[in-house]
Amino acid sequence: MSARSGRWRSGMESRRKILEAARTRFASDGYDKATVRAIAADAGVDPSMISYFFGGKDKLFAAALQAPGSPREPVTALLAHGSAGVGAELVRRFLQLWDATTSLEPILALTMSAGSHGPSAQMLREFIDREFTAQIAERIDGPDRAMRAALITAQLMGLAIARYGMRVAPVASADHDDIVVWAGPIVQSLLDGETFQSARKDLAPG
Amino acid sequence: MSARSGRWRSGMESRRKILEAARTRFASDGYDKATVRAIAADAGVDPSMISYFFGGKDKLFAAALQAPGSPREPVTALLAHGSAGVGAELVRRFLQLWDATTSLEPILALTMSAGSHGPSAQMLREFIDREFTAQIAERIDGPDRAMRAALITAQLMGLAIARYGMRVAPVASADHDDIVVWAGPIVQSLLDGETFQSARKDLAPG
DNA sequence: GACATACTTCAACGCCTGTTGGAGAAAATG
DNA sequence: CATTTTCTCCAACAGGCGTTGAAGTATGTC
Numbered sequence: 001m002s003a004r005s006g007r008w009r010s011g012m013e014s015r016r017k018i019l020e021a022a023r024t025r026f027a028s029d030g031y032d033k034a035t036v037r038a039i040a041a042d043a044g045v046d047p048s049m050i051s052y053f054f055g056g057k058d059k060l061f062a063a064a065l066q067a068p069g070s071p072r073e074p075v076t077a078l079l080a081h082g083s084a085g086v087g088a089e090l091v092r093r094f095l096q097l098w099d100a101t102t103s104l105e106p107i108l109a110l111t112m113s114a115g116s117h118g119p120s121a122q123m124l125r126e127f128i129d130r131e132f133t134a135q136i137a138e139r140i141d142g143p144d145r146a147m148r149a150a151l152i153t154a155q156l157m158g159l160a161i162a163r164y165g166m167r168v169a170p171v172a173s174a175d176h177d178d179i180v181v182w183a184g185p186i187v188q189s190l191l192d193g194e195t196f197q198s199a200r201k202d203l204a205p206g
Numbered sequence: 207m208s209a210r211s212g213r214w215r216s217g218m219e220s221r222r223k224i225l226e227a228a229r230t231r232f233a234s235d236g237y238d239k240a241t242v243r244a245i246a247a248d249a250g251v252d253p254s255m256i257s258y259f260f261g262g263k264d265k266l267f268a269a270a271l272q273a274p275g276s277p278r279e280p281v282t283a284l285l286a287h288g289s290a291g292v293g294a295e296l297v298r299r300f301l302q303l304w305d306a307t308t309s310l311e312p313i314l315a316l317t318m319s320a321g322s323h324g325p326s327a328q329m330l331r332e333f334i335d336r337e338f339t340a341q342i343a344e345r346i347d348g349p350d351r352a353m354r355a356a357l358i359t360a361q362l363m364g365l366a367i368a369r370y371g372m373r374v375a376p377v378a379s380a381d382h383d384d385i386v387v388w389a390g391p392i393v394q395s396l397l398d399g400e401t402f403q404s405a406r407k408d409l410a411p412g
Numbered sequence: 413g414a415c416a417t418a419c420t421t422c423a424a425c426g427c428c429t430g431t432t433g434g435a436g437a438a439a440a441t442g
Numbered sequence: 443c444a445t446t447t448t449c450t451c452c453a454a455c456a457g458g459c460g461t462t463g464a465a466g467t468a469t470g471t472c
Contacts, residue, residue, distance in 0.1 A: 010418095010419070010420090010468095011418065011419060014419080014420090032238060032239070033238070035458080035459070035460085036459080036460060036461085037458085037459080037460085045420085046420065046421060046422080047460080047461085048420085048421080048422090048460095048461075048462075048463095049419085049420075049421095050460090050461095051460075051461055051462075052419080052420090056460080056461080057460065057461090124372070125372050125373065125374070128372070128374070129374065129375070133374065144384070144388070146375070146376050147376050147377065147380060147384060147385075147388065148388060150368060150374050150375065150376060150377040151365075151368075151377065151385075151388050151389065153368060153374060154364040154365050154367070154368035154369075154374065154377060155361060155364055155392075156364070157364045157367055157368060158360040158361055158362070158363045158364020158365065158367070159357075159360050159364065161360070161363055161364070161367065162356060162357075162359060162360035162363060163360075166330070166331050166334070167331065168331065168334070168335065168339065168356050168359060168360065169335070169352070169356065170352050170353050170356060171353065171356040171357065171360060174353060178350070178353060179353075179357075182350070182353065182354060182357055182396065183357065185395070186361075186392050186395070186396075189391070189392065190388065190392075216438095216448095216449070216450090217448065217449060220449080220450090241428080241429070241430085242429080242430060242431085243428085243429080243430090251450085251451095252450065252451055252452080253430080253431090254431075254432075254433095254450085254451080254452090255449085255450075255451095256430090256431095257430075257431055257432075258449080258450090262430080262431075263430065263431090
């Protein structure tokens with residue numbers, strides 16, 4: 001009957017290696033360019049194993065988007081004790097997250113390759129909204145909460161794409177601090193719900 | 207010899223139709239998904255004409271990135287008379303630009319599909335840097351000019367991707383004003399070079 | 413040992429990609 | 443009219459894609 005308790009043979013290990021390779025490949029190459037053959041090669045298995053274990057590339061993608069250390073926990077932990085002064089820290093952790101790991105959640109290249117249609121687009125959209133934007137929106141106050149949370153997401157997505165995707169100078173090569181100095185207060189302003197109009201003098205155009 | 211003065215036959219018109227179709231397709235589908243066959247079908251010509259006229263898909267992409275009303279002019283015109291109070295207007299025009307035209311410069315989908323490598327990535331990187339980021343950097347003052355200009359680019363890229371690419375709610379459906387209210391002051395702060403640290407009290411993390 | 417189950421390998425399928433070469437037609441030139 | 447030049451269509455190529463099915467192998471159970 002069903003796989004009993006202990007692993008029957010190497011099945012579960014192959015499945016795990018595929019999943020790991022898929023996350024890395026999806027994250028670095030995007031959905032389309034991350035070919036089944038490349039993922040299988042990274043995992044050291046035959047390409048057909050992917051259809052065997054997961055039922056197809058799209059199913060594998062969905063599986064790769066499920067389990068891993070999602071950004072939900074860092075976000076909730078960071079915003080648990082209020083949102084004051086947290087903007088800079090959010091940007092900093094965001095940068096550390098990207099710089100530290102090679103097999104992050106497949107967000108960047110996915111964002112860049114999923115496009116607005118196709119099999120991966122909707123899954124990715126729901127994933128980011130559920131695991132990130134909604135988590136922020138739940139933990140801030142003031143007007144336009146959803147809008148501000150979405151703009152924070154947009155801000156960080158733009159930052160990630162500029163730095164890690166398109167390698168726009170000097171964002172791509174700058175130290176974390178040099179970016180946090182500018183981006184931190186921006187995120188903070190969106191968290192606080194202040195447009196800075198009150199704190200600024202010369203906003204109105206001449 | 208060379209094509210004399212008047213068009214010899216229908217060559218130039220086919221070439222023009224291909225270029226127009228290419229811009230639209232590249233912008234909506236990205237470099238990879240915009241197939242030569244699809245572009246040719248849109249233009250009403252045979253796929254082989256693309257290689258005939260342009261010498262290949264990558265050359266066509268380069269040509270599509272060249273001529274059109276580049277964002278350089280709007281940017282220079284906007285920043286010609288100082289940068290004070292221009293942030294909101296820059297965001298507003300940016301949104302209008304995207305909403306108005308269907309065949310904009312192939313930036314969004316290109317950004318999303320070019321990835322960080324490949325034939326289109328470097329061309330796109332140079333294009334955005336030359337036509338947009340550098341134009342801003344030349345027209346602002348204060349510390350970290352290049353960084354701030356790049357962050358404005360990142361800000362707008364993130365906005366475009368969130369609104370037009372991934373269709374993140376509510377950014378995707380909001381009126382221009384609702385976005386400008388939040389994003390305008392952010393861009394303005396980057397233009398002015400103020401981190402608002404002076405105007406703010408609780409920036410430092412706990 | 414005999415059987416069944418789970419995994420692996422291999423080869424091939426059909427589809428789509430960008431590109432090429434040759435045949436043919438139309439316009440300009442002599 | 444004859445020739446050259448420019449453009450168009452058609453067919454095919456080699457290469458990559460995701461997926462499938464059959465054969466084979468190792469592990470488990472009886």
